[in-house]
Amino acid sequence: MKKALLSGIAAFAALQLAAEIAVPATGWQISKDAVNPAAVNDVFTATSSGSDTILKITDFKQFPAGANDLLVFSMRFPEGKKTMFQMFWASKEQPNYSEGNSIRQAITGTGALETYCVNLSGHKGWTGTITNLRIDPVSIPKNAPEAFAIGEFKIIDAAAGMPVPARNWVSATNCKFTGSGDNIVTGEFIGKDPFIGAALPAKIDASTLKAIEFELKLPQGSAPVGQLFWMPEGQKAYSEPCSARFKIPADGEFHKVTIDLSKKAEWKGSIVALRFDMTDKPAQSGQFQLRNFIVK
Template sequence: MIGKKAKRGLIVIVAALLTLAGAPAGYAQQSNVNASASKYGSDKNEAIVYDFYNSTAPTSYYYDPNDRYQGWNGWTQLTPSLDNHALKLAISGANPQFYSEDQLHLNASIYKYIRIRMMNPNPTESASISWTTTADTTWNTAKSKAFTIRGNDVSYYEYVIDLSQTASWSGTIKQLMIKPEIGVGSGNIYIDYIKLDTENLNPGALTYNFDYDMNGWGVTGGYGGATVSATRGIMTIANTNAAPYVYSPDWLLFDPTAVQYIRIKMKNRSAATSGKIYWNTVADASFNEAKSASFAINPNDSEFTEYVVDLSQTAAWTGGGTVRQLRLDPERGVASGVEEVDYVILDTINPSDLAYTFGSGTADWTSDDSLSAAGGALTVPNTTADTKIFSPNNLNVNASLLKYVKITLKNNTYSNVGQLYWTTTDDPDFDERKSQTFIINEMDSGYTTYTIGLNQNQYWRGTIKQLRIDPSSMQPSGSSQITRIAVVADGDTSAQNGQVREGFLDYTVEDTAAARSIRRADPCRGNIRRTRYGIP
């Protein structure tokens, strides 16, 4: 099965998992994979992800039926199924509910946020989550929290339930219960994922990534001057005149003093050089030039480029009141061509790239061995099989915003693998978990820019403190030249993702008389899913 976006390529494992021979009892060896996170066997407090994108029923003899729904069970006034890469819940009563697996052993002082991305086409605007603890196993309203959801919604929206100030969210959480809607008694609810998170990353941001469909774009207001469709994570706008446009979902209802940046990742396959964003508000439902902002785009682009529309200094945006709807004009003035939109993000923070060039020295990069800079290139001689270079310390990089590292490198060795390591303010030591391999050209005749994607890596989190690069692994001779190293918000990893997987798989197999709990990597979506097997 092909993953979310065809342009990212089929994801395959670079090397087989290391053999378990010689490993301590109950321990599984570790390898770089395309992975998110789970709680079993980890001491790093990463997010626990229940992702229904590719939940399918395996044919294994050891298959537990609950795994089809990531361990969620106890469906009451609900009939679950998997539909279009989501958990579909058919409602048959006014008080529908379902439960997580029991014995979560969740530390409430660490996991303080629950993130649910779902679509609610029903008129209800109420939902709730409840929990039990190891000290109090009774379900009651004291251990619950209601949250507001968007009614009659035609797109997915991520709801963040902040439990950091909830007194009853304490101790060890045993089990969760979710009421996805309250009071309607019929209809369907769709859930993309449920995440138990340790921090509230980028609160207020709203993302449309067109993974499954138009995400509600083009429904209210429609589109014009083009034919518009979405497939494989791309919204394609084929121009039929010089003023193509498409409307966002209606009733967005966000605060423009908080959301001040619109990020559009797009490939412009037309000769146009500008696009435009319009908006209306609850107080003024009209679309007009006074409530608009233009942005420059690359003509006839062969790659996806992220454009950031900065509205933080636009008075009509920040002072106009609650924003209701957007209109995207992906290009202006050209009657033919195609625009491909990867995502639209309404963001609270403007990511700022971090880049190093070496025209006037080593830019404070260091090495255990000799390191020199001349002619705009950093020369890294391989004096051992473990040659490495280090960035300056205390980079203060926000990992939730800058998720790609780009390295422009000329490899003068027979190695075909490099490796990136990092430390964080919470975990200041270099180790294999906080690392990502990338494929390089052997004995390269020129410079190549390698884009390392870290948005699926469960240990690229928090504040990045320092980087380490092993530019050509396991080569005790030769050298590498590097002209640029950048940590950026956006990148195209399709060239790499056919050969490597993002993330790190670490799991423990519990040797108990009962069913052993292990974690399995989802080969398409790339999330570690917690799965119960009975292993003989």
């Protein structure tokens, strides 16, 4: 009995350990239409050599789809070039790759590694035990080879923390974006009360994620106080009660900020949108930068 119990505990532990997949740069192998592979500084690089580049994982460990619902990956592609990234998966229930068991992400290259965050939980095929997966990172005309790179690649439980990549900050009011390369949002002030808005990768479960963390750089002359607004599902506009203020030096350097929302009664239910007011009063010149934004 004791032996059987220990065996069961070991099996359960193994399942939990396999519950999150993270593929290192050395974990990719070319299956089709790519040449010159290399893995340097945790980044896999290669050059497409056909119309449908395919990479497979050399040491795949199956894991439960239900415990992992967020794909986070970074990819570098030449500036201005467009391609379509696609991930396929197989499961015990559906052992063959198919279009139905895949997700797509449009890529417009910036020449730098850009992070993408894709919600998998709403996909009807993302169920059961995932037994294998592959990525098709480049899909371009056959006679147009392009260098590409894959950096971070992991599939995680959104309840453990959800990043909001630079490219997900899509709207700007009284400021303008001047870049999002290297996973940094960069912008300039053009009016009073500047703020930016995020397209969230997935709804935020406020019952499990109770803090927000980011790094912000404000130019000298900005007010050292900012404000974060959130919008619960069903609410039509941002409101003062659904917000939190933060302090940060305005000295042209990055500073880490953590906002604890665990005691905020209005932080509840599903959060569907975020608005980030980086400063109450912008400097007359200089740029702001935002990076490493995560809800945790």
